Amino acid sequence: MxxxxxxxxxxxxxxxxxxxxxxxxxxxxxxxxxxxxxxxxxxxxxxxxxxxxxxxxxxxxxxxxxxxxxxxxxxxxxxxxxxxxxxxxxxxxxxxAEPLVPVLISLLCDPESPVRDSVVWALGVVGVPAIAPLIDAARGDDAELRGRAVLSLGRYPGDAAMKLPVIIESLDDPDADVRRLAALAICSLGQSAHPDRSVYDDDTFSMLLDSIDRIADDDTVKLDAEWFGRIRGWLRPIA
Missing domain, CATH: 1.25.10 (Leucine-rich Repeat Variant)
Known part of the structure:
Protein backbone atom coordinates (compact mmCIF):
# COMPACT_ATOMS: atom_id res chain seq x y z
CA MET A 1 0.00 0.00 0.00
CA ALA A 97 2.63 -10.71 26.43
CA GLU A 98 3.64 -13.50 28.83
CA PRO A 99 7.38 -13.17 27.98
CA LEU A 100 7.18 -9.56 29.19
CA VAL A 101 5.84 -10.48 32.65
CA PRO A 102 9.20 -10.09 34.50
CA VAL A 103 9.81 -6.58 33.18
CA LEU A 104 6.14 -5.64 33.70
CA ILE A 105 6.36 -6.72 37.34
CA SER A 106 9.49 -4.63 37.83
CA LEU A 107 7.50 -1.62 36.60
CA LEU A 108 4.88 -2.01 39.32
CA CYS A 109 7.14 0.34 41.27
CA ASP A 110 7.51 2.86 38.45
CA PRO A 111 7.51 6.44 39.79
CA GLU A 112 4.76 7.42 37.32
CA SER A 113 1.25 6.29 38.24
CA PRO A 114 0.00 6.12 34.59
CA VAL A 115 2.79 3.63 33.88
CA ARG A 116 1.93 1.58 36.97
CA ASP A 117 -1.77 1.51 36.10
CA SER A 118 -1.07 0.37 32.55
CA VAL A 119 1.32 -2.32 33.80
CA VAL A 120 -1.36 -3.70 36.15
CA TRP A 121 -3.79 -3.74 33.24
CA ALA A 122 -1.27 -5.60 31.07
CA LEU A 123 -0.58 -8.17 33.79
CA GLY A 124 -4.31 -8.65 34.16
CA VAL A 125 -4.82 -9.50 30.51
CA VAL A 126 -1.87 -11.92 30.55
CA GLY A 127 -3.96 -13.85 33.06
CA VAL A 128 -2.91 -17.04 34.81
CA PRO A 129 0.74 -17.04 33.60
CA ALA A 130 1.27 -13.76 35.47
CA ILE A 131 -0.15 -14.99 38.78
CA ALA A 132 2.75 -17.16 40.00
CA PRO A 133 5.37 -14.45 39.28
CA LEU A 134 3.17 -11.90 41.05
CA ILE A 135 2.84 -14.21 44.04
CA ASP A 136 6.63 -14.59 44.13
CA ALA A 137 6.95 -10.78 44.09
CA ALA A 138 4.34 -10.50 46.85
CA ARG A 139 6.56 -12.73 49.01
CA GLY A 140 9.85 -11.09 48.06
CA ASP A 141 12.29 -8.93 50.00
CA ASP A 142 11.29 -5.56 48.53
CA ALA A 143 8.41 -4.12 50.57
CA GLU A 144 7.33 -1.67 47.87
CA LEU A 145 7.19 -4.41 45.26
CA ARG A 146 5.37 -6.74 47.67
CA GLY A 147 2.64 -4.16 48.14
CA ARG A 148 2.32 -3.36 44.45
CA ALA A 149 2.21 -7.04 43.54
CA VAL A 150 -0.51 -7.70 46.11
CA LEU A 151 -2.52 -4.76 44.82
CA SER A 152 -2.15 -6.03 41.27
CA LEU A 153 -3.37 -9.48 42.30
CA GLY A 154 -6.54 -7.90 43.65
CA ARG A 155 -7.28 -5.76 40.63
CA TYR A 156 -9.30 -8.34 38.67
CA PRO A 157 -11.63 -11.07 39.97
CA GLY A 158 -10.48 -13.78 37.57
CA ASP A 159 -8.75 -16.77 39.19
CA ALA A 160 -9.31 -15.28 42.65
CA ALA A 161 -8.99 -18.72 44.24
CA MET A 162 -5.31 -18.70 43.23
CA LYS A 163 -4.70 -15.09 44.28
CA LEU A 164 -6.69 -14.55 47.45
CA PRO A 165 -4.60 -16.74 49.83
CA VAL A 166 -1.42 -14.72 49.28
CA ILE A 167 -3.34 -11.45 49.55
CA ILE A 168 -4.76 -12.57 52.90
CA GLU A 169 -1.28 -13.70 53.93
CA SER A 170 -0.08 -10.16 53.23
CA LEU A 171 -2.44 -8.79 55.89
CA ASP A 172 0.28 -10.01 58.31
CA ASP A 173 3.16 -8.40 56.42
CA PRO A 174 5.67 -6.61 58.70
CA ASP A 175 5.32 -3.49 56.54
CA ALA A 176 2.27 -1.35 57.36
CA ASP A 177 1.86 -0.13 53.79
CA VAL A 178 1.86 -3.67 52.43
CA ARG A 179 -0.87 -4.55 54.92
CA ARG A 180 -2.88 -1.53 53.77
CA LEU A 181 -2.47 -2.46 50.10
CA ALA A 182 -3.49 -6.04 50.87
CA ALA A 183 -6.67 -4.70 52.48
CA LEU A 184 -7.30 -2.55 49.40
CA ALA A 185 -6.81 -5.59 47.16
CA ILE A 186 -9.34 -7.58 49.19
CA CYS A 187 -11.82 -4.72 49.01
CA SER A 188 -11.30 -4.50 45.26
CA LEU A 189 -12.12 -8.19 44.91
CA GLY A 190 -15.12 -7.65 47.15
CA GLN A 191 -16.31 -4.81 44.97
CA SER A 192 -16.21 -7.18 41.99
CA ALA A 193 -18.81 -9.40 43.72
CA HIS A 194 -21.43 -6.66 43.53
CA PRO A 195 -24.13 -7.13 42.42
CA ASP A 196 -23.46 -10.74 41.42
CA ARG A 197 -21.41 -12.96 43.71
CA SER A 198 -21.29 -15.69 41.05
CA VAL A 199 -17.96 -14.30 39.87
CA TYR A 200 -16.57 -16.41 42.74
CA ASP A 201 -17.18 -20.00 43.75
CA ASP A 202 -18.60 -20.61 47.24
CA ASP A 203 -15.27 -21.35 48.92
CA THR A 204 -13.59 -18.29 47.44
CA PHE A 205 -16.51 -16.07 48.37
CA SER A 206 -16.46 -17.38 51.94
CA MET A 207 -12.72 -16.71 52.17
CA LEU A 208 -13.26 -13.21 50.79
CA LEU A 209 -16.03 -12.46 53.27
CA ASP A 210 -13.93 -13.70 56.20
CA SER A 211 -11.05 -11.47 55.13
CA ILE A 212 -13.39 -8.46 54.87
CA ASP A 213 -14.57 -9.14 58.43
CA ARG A 214 -10.99 -9.45 59.56
CA ILE A 215 -10.14 -6.06 58.11
CA ALA A 216 -13.17 -4.56 59.88
CA ASP A 217 -11.80 -5.82 63.21
CA ASP A 218 -8.27 -4.54 62.61
CA ASP A 219 -7.82 -0.97 63.85
CA THR A 220 -4.32 -0.76 62.39
CA VAL A 221 -5.54 -0.93 58.78
CA LYS A 222 -6.61 2.51 57.65
CA LEU A 223 -9.08 2.56 54.75
CA ASP A 224 -11.72 5.03 53.68
CA ALA A 225 -14.47 4.13 56.15
CA GLU A 226 -17.36 4.99 53.83
CA TRP A 227 -15.99 2.98 50.92
CA PHE A 228 -15.13 -0.01 53.09
CA GLY A 229 -18.51 0.07 54.80
CA ARG A 230 -20.27 0.14 51.44
CA ILE A 231 -18.34 -2.91 50.21
CA ARG A 232 -18.97 -4.84 53.41
CA GLY A 233 -22.63 -3.88 53.24
CA TRP A 234 -22.87 -5.22 49.71
CA LEU A 235 -21.30 -8.55 50.59
CA ARG A 236 -23.08 -9.39 53.83
CA PRO A 237 -26.65 -9.52 52.43
CA ILE A 238 -25.63 -11.84 49.58
CA ALA A 239 -23.58 -14.17 51.79
Whole structure:
Protein backbone atom coordinates (compact mmCIF):
# COMPACT_ATOMS: atom_id res chain seq x y z
CA MET A 1 0.00 0.00 0.00
CA UNK A 2 1.82 3.06 -1.36
CA UNK A 3 -0.03 5.50 0.92
CA UNK A 4 0.87 3.52 4.03
CA UNK A 5 4.53 3.44 3.05
CA UNK A 6 4.50 7.24 2.78
CA UNK A 7 3.10 7.49 6.29
CA UNK A 8 5.79 5.11 7.54
CA UNK A 9 8.47 7.22 5.86
CA UNK A 10 7.01 10.36 7.45
CA UNK A 11 7.45 8.84 10.91
CA UNK A 12 11.17 9.54 10.43
CA UNK A 13 10.63 13.21 9.63
CA UNK A 14 12.56 15.77 11.66
CA UNK A 15 9.34 17.75 11.94
CA UNK A 16 7.24 16.72 14.97
CA UNK A 17 3.95 17.74 13.36
CA UNK A 18 4.70 15.62 10.29
CA UNK A 19 5.43 12.61 12.49
CA UNK A 20 2.22 13.17 14.44
CA UNK A 21 0.15 13.51 11.27
CA UNK A 22 1.63 10.29 9.90
CA UNK A 23 0.86 8.43 13.13
CA UNK A 24 -2.71 9.77 13.11
CA UNK A 25 -3.15 8.60 9.52
CA UNK A 26 -1.85 5.12 10.38
CA UNK A 27 -4.21 4.99 13.35
CA UNK A 28 -7.15 5.85 11.10
CA UNK A 29 -6.28 2.95 8.79
CA UNK A 30 -6.88 0.58 11.70
CA UNK A 31 -5.82 -3.07 11.63
CA UNK A 32 -5.15 -2.91 7.92
CA UNK A 33 -2.04 -0.92 8.87
CA UNK A 34 -0.67 -3.45 11.37
CA UNK A 35 2.40 -3.94 9.20
CA UNK A 36 3.36 -0.42 10.32
CA UNK A 37 3.76 -1.58 13.93
CA UNK A 38 7.58 -1.99 13.75
CA UNK A 39 7.94 1.52 12.31
CA UNK A 40 5.68 2.90 15.02
CA UNK A 41 7.79 1.20 17.69
CA UNK A 42 10.94 2.66 16.18
CA UNK A 43 9.30 6.10 16.15
CA UNK A 44 8.18 5.65 19.74
CA UNK A 45 11.70 4.82 20.88
CA UNK A 46 13.13 7.80 19.01
CA UNK A 47 10.84 10.34 20.65
CA UNK A 48 12.56 12.42 23.33
CA UNK A 49 9.38 13.85 24.85
CA UNK A 50 5.71 12.90 24.96
CA UNK A 51 4.57 10.81 22.01
CA UNK A 52 0.76 10.63 22.17
CA UNK A 53 0.13 10.36 18.42
CA UNK A 54 2.58 7.49 17.94
CA UNK A 55 1.48 5.77 21.14
CA UNK A 56 -2.20 6.09 20.30
CA UNK A 57 -1.62 4.64 16.83
CA UNK A 58 0.20 1.66 18.34
CA UNK A 59 -2.51 0.92 20.86
CA UNK A 60 -5.18 1.33 18.17
CA UNK A 61 -3.79 -0.97 15.50
CA UNK A 62 -2.24 -3.39 17.97
CA UNK A 63 1.26 -4.88 17.99
CA UNK A 64 2.46 -8.01 16.27
CA UNK A 65 3.89 -10.89 18.32
CA UNK A 66 7.37 -10.35 16.81
CA UNK A 67 7.33 -6.86 18.38
CA UNK A 68 8.12 -8.28 21.84
CA UNK A 69 11.75 -7.12 21.77
CA UNK A 70 10.67 -3.60 20.82
CA UNK A 71 8.05 -3.63 23.56
CA UNK A 72 10.64 -4.72 26.10
CA UNK A 73 12.91 -1.87 24.99
CA UNK A 74 10.02 0.55 25.36
CA UNK A 75 9.18 -0.72 28.82
CA UNK A 76 12.80 -0.20 29.86
CA UNK A 77 13.08 3.28 28.36
CA UNK A 78 14.26 6.22 30.47
CA UNK A 79 11.34 8.18 29.00
CA UNK A 80 8.23 7.69 31.14
CA UNK A 81 5.99 8.49 28.15
CA UNK A 82 7.56 5.66 26.19
CA UNK A 83 7.18 3.28 29.14
CA UNK A 84 3.52 4.26 29.41
CA UNK A 85 2.73 3.63 25.75
CA UNK A 86 4.73 0.41 25.73
CA UNK A 87 2.71 -0.85 28.70
CA UNK A 88 -0.55 0.21 27.07
CA UNK A 89 0.48 -1.56 23.88
CA UNK A 90 1.34 -4.71 25.86
CA UNK A 91 -2.32 -4.86 26.85
CA UNK A 92 -3.23 -5.45 23.19
CA UNK A 93 -1.13 -8.62 23.10
CA UNK A 94 -3.18 -10.30 25.81
CA UNK A 95 -1.69 -13.64 26.85
CA UNK A 96 0.98 -13.28 24.13
CA ALA A 97 2.63 -10.71 26.43
CA GLU A 98 3.64 -13.50 28.83
CA PRO A 99 7.38 -13.17 27.98
CA LEU A 100 7.18 -9.56 29.19
CA VAL A 101 5.84 -10.48 32.65
CA PRO A 102 9.20 -10.09 34.50
CA VAL A 103 9.81 -6.58 33.18
CA LEU A 104 6.14 -5.64 33.70
CA ILE A 105 6.36 -6.72 37.34
CA SER A 106 9.49 -4.63 37.83
CA LEU A 107 7.50 -1.62 36.60
CA LEU A 108 4.88 -2.01 39.32
CA CYS A 109 7.14 0.34 41.27
CA ASP A 110 7.51 2.86 38.45
CA PRO A 111 7.51 6.44 39.79
CA GLU A 112 4.76 7.42 37.32
CA SER A 113 1.25 6.29 38.24
CA PRO A 114 0.00 6.12 34.59
CA VAL A 115 2.79 3.63 33.88
CA ARG A 116 1.93 1.58 36.97
CA ASP A 117 -1.77 1.51 36.10
CA SER A 118 -1.07 0.37 32.55
CA VAL A 119 1.32 -2.32 33.80
CA VAL A 120 -1.36 -3.70 36.15
CA TRP A 121 -3.79 -3.74 33.24
CA ALA A 122 -1.27 -5.60 31.07
CA LEU A 123 -0.58 -8.17 33.79
CA GLY A 124 -4.31 -8.65 34.16
CA VAL A 125 -4.82 -9.50 30.51
CA VAL A 126 -1.87 -11.92 30.55
CA GLY A 127 -3.96 -13.85 33.06
CA VAL A 128 -2.91 -17.04 34.81
CA PRO A 129 0.74 -17.04 33.60
CA ALA A 130 1.27 -13.76 35.47
CA ILE A 131 -0.15 -14.99 38.78
CA ALA A 132 2.75 -17.16 40.00
CA PRO A 133 5.37 -14.45 39.28
CA LEU A 134 3.17 -11.90 41.05
CA ILE A 135 2.84 -14.21 44.04
CA ASP A 136 6.63 -14.59 44.13
CA ALA A 137 6.95 -10.78 44.09
CA ALA A 138 4.34 -10.50 46.85
CA ARG A 139 6.56 -12.73 49.01
CA GLY A 140 9.85 -11.09 48.06
CA ASP A 141 12.29 -8.93 50.00
CA ASP A 142 11.29 -5.56 48.53
CA ALA A 143 8.41 -4.12 50.57
CA GLU A 144 7.33 -1.67 47.87
CA LEU A 145 7.19 -4.41 45.26
CA ARG A 146 5.37 -6.74 47.67
CA GLY A 147 2.64 -4.16 48.14
CA ARG A 148 2.32 -3.36 44.45
CA ALA A 149 2.21 -7.04 43.54
CA VAL A 150 -0.51 -7.70 46.11
CA LEU A 151 -2.52 -4.76 44.82
CA SER A 152 -2.15 -6.03 41.27
CA LEU A 153 -3.37 -9.48 42.30
CA GLY A 154 -6.54 -7.90 43.65
CA ARG A 155 -7.28 -5.76 40.63
CA TYR A 156 -9.30 -8.34 38.67
CA PRO A 157 -11.63 -11.07 39.97
CA GLY A 158 -10.48 -13.78 37.57
CA ASP A 159 -8.75 -16.77 39.19
CA ALA A 160 -9.31 -15.28 42.65
CA ALA A 161 -8.99 -18.72 44.24
CA MET A 162 -5.31 -18.70 43.23
CA LYS A 163 -4.70 -15.09 44.28
CA LEU A 164 -6.69 -14.55 47.45
CA PRO A 165 -4.60 -16.74 49.83
CA VAL A 166 -1.42 -14.72 49.28
CA ILE A 167 -3.34 -11.45 49.55
CA ILE A 168 -4.76 -12.57 52.90
CA GLU A 169 -1.28 -13.70 53.93
CA SER A 170 -0.08 -10.16 53.23
CA LEU A 171 -2.44 -8.79 55.89
CA ASP A 172 0.28 -10.01 58.31
CA ASP A 173 3.16 -8.40 56.42
CA PRO A 174 5.67 -6.61 58.70
CA ASP A 175 5.32 -3.49 56.54
CA ALA A 176 2.27 -1.35 57.36
CA ASP A 177 1.86 -0.13 53.79
CA VAL A 178 1.86 -3.67 52.43
CA ARG A 179 -0.87 -4.55 54.92
CA ARG A 180 -2.88 -1.53 53.77
CA LEU A 181 -2.47 -2.46 50.10
CA ALA A 182 -3.49 -6.04 50.87
CA ALA A 183 -6.67 -4.70 52.48
CA LEU A 184 -7.30 -2.55 49.40
CA ALA A 185 -6.81 -5.59 47.16
CA ILE A 186 -9.34 -7.58 49.19
CA CYS A 187 -11.82 -4.72 49.01
CA SER A 188 -11.30 -4.50 45.26
CA LEU A 189 -12.12 -8.19 44.91
CA GLY A 190 -15.12 -7.65 47.15
CA GLN A 191 -16.31 -4.81 44.97
CA SER A 192 -16.21 -7.18 41.99
CA ALA A 193 -18.81 -9.40 43.72
CA HIS A 194 -21.43 -6.66 43.53
CA PRO A 195 -24.13 -7.13 42.42
CA ASP A 196 -23.46 -10.74 41.42
CA ARG A 197 -21.41 -12.96 43.71
CA SER A 198 -21.29 -15.69 41.05
CA VAL A 199 -17.96 -14.30 39.87
CA TYR A 200 -16.57 -16.41 42.74
CA ASP A 201 -17.18 -20.00 43.75
CA ASP A 202 -18.60 -20.61 47.24
CA ASP A 203 -15.27 -21.35 48.92
CA THR A 204 -13.59 -18.29 47.44
CA PHE A 205 -16.51 -16.07 48.37
CA SER A 206 -16.46 -17.38 51.94
CA MET A 207 -12.72 -16.71 52.17
CA LEU A 208 -13.26 -13.21 50.79
CA LEU A 209 -16.03 -12.46 53.27
CA ASP A 210 -13.93 -13.70 56.20
CA SER A 211 -11.05 -11.47 55.13
CA ILE A 212 -13.39 -8.46 54.87
CA ASP A 213 -14.57 -9.14 58.43
CA ARG A 214 -10.99 -9.45 59.56
CA ILE A 215 -10.14 -6.06 58.11
CA ALA A 216 -13.17 -4.56 59.88
CA ASP A 217 -11.80 -5.82 63.21
CA ASP A 218 -8.27 -4.54 62.61
CA ASP A 219 -7.82 -0.97 63.85
CA THR A 220 -4.32 -0.76 62.39
CA VAL A 221 -5.54 -0.93 58.78
CA LYS A 222 -6.61 2.51 57.65
CA LEU A 223 -9.08 2.56 54.75
CA ASP A 224 -11.72 5.03 53.68
CA ALA A 225 -14.47 4.13 56.15
CA GLU A 226 -17.36 4.99 53.83
CA TRP A 227 -15.99 2.98 50.92
CA PHE A 228 -15.13 -0.01 53.09
CA GLY A 229 -18.51 0.07 54.80
CA ARG A 230 -20.27 0.14 51.44
CA ILE A 231 -18.34 -2.91 50.21
CA ARG A 232 -18.97 -4.84 53.41
CA GLY A 233 -22.63 -3.88 53.24
CA TRP A 234 -22.87 -5.22 49.71
CA LEU A 235 -21.30 -8.55 50.59
CA ARG A 236 -23.08 -9.39 53.83
CA PRO A 237 -26.65 -9.52 52.43
CA ILE A 238 -25.63 -11.84 49.58
CA ALA A 239 -23.58 -14.17 51.79
Missing amino acids: KQLQQYIDDLESLDASTRAAAADAIRDLGESARSAAPALFAALLRESDACPAVGTALTHIGPLSPDLDALKSGLQSDNSHVRFWAARTSVKLGSD
